[in-house]
């Protein structure tokens with residue numbers, strides 16, 4: 001294989017939304033993202049610590065979907081490496097001129113081997129960084145985009161593909177028979193830039209923004225309560241087992257899933273130990289043992305191909321986590337000195 005591009009981190013995604021005003025109310029008024037630019041067709045958003053033009057684009061369209069998952073690369077020269085790497089993989093590759101996406105320089109956009117629309121860019125327009133603009137921060141104050149979580153049928157194959165791009169595994173979920181249900185992979189020195197969730201795919205399971213404080217996550221819950229929109233809270237707040245992050249999952253007006261996430265850990269040393277969880281460990285997905293709601297396993301966002309058409313799904317052939325943990329997490333167990341403790345039954 002040719003040399004892969006030097007990926008720095010996950011950088012932005014573009015979501016197709018059916019009601020731009022309703023989405024603006026959710027991402028700006030509730031989640032507190034900053035508007036870098038907006039017009040009648042699209043809104044370009046960033047979080048408080050971000051100085052590139054955007055980390056999220058909302059584009060008005062007829063069907064909710066994901067138009068691109070974009071990674072920033074270290075230098076402009078990495079674009080040629082990306083182009084050669086993906087041409088050697090035999091997938092569709094497009095060069096995009098600067099400005100093809102507002103605020104983004106020249107880019108390489110591909111349909112990756114897993115079926116996802118993925119873009120690599122270096123140059124992007126700089127804008128004001130609001131790190132200390134506490135006069136503007138709401139109580140929810142998202143600081144930066146943290147990761148993508150993608151649903152894909154074959155987790156080991158997806159892991160090998162991302163390892164080819166220089167990503168490393170921080171944690172995974174597997175069973176004693178060797179089935180891998182999920183894996184977390186990183187370029188920036190945190191738990192992940194991308195997580196691989198075993199399931200029918202390609203789909204986007206969620207995008208995640210980081211906050212600095214747990215109280216900011218709690219405020220978002222209180223804010224949704226005040227709007228009488230508790231149904232937008234899908235899972236959490238809680239403490240993850242994998243990643244150790246404090247988390248909340250909310251669903252936007254189109255059902256796109258957004259995680260708000262804080263307190264994971266540093267992974268930057270070359271000997272960072274991989275943590276493997278037993279799929280039956282009732283604390284893997286919620287450290288307090290709370291069950292995972294069935295919709296969290298079942299639902300995810302469609303992704304578009306490079307022509308803007310929804311990608312057909314490939315069914316997962318191996319066991320599904322929601323099946324092997326009976327219900328959401330009923331009859332799971334947590335092994336320990338006291339023997340097995342059964343998880344909550346749904």
Ligand SMILES: O=S(=O)(O)c1ccc(O)c(O)c1
Pocket residue numbers: 147149195208240241242243245259261284285286
């Ligand atoms: O539910 S898990 O603890 O496996 C988990 C860990 C980290 C994440 O970002 C996530 O979405 C889910």
Ligand SMILES: [Fe+2]
Pocket residue numbers: 147149195206208259261
């Ligand atoms: Fe996540």
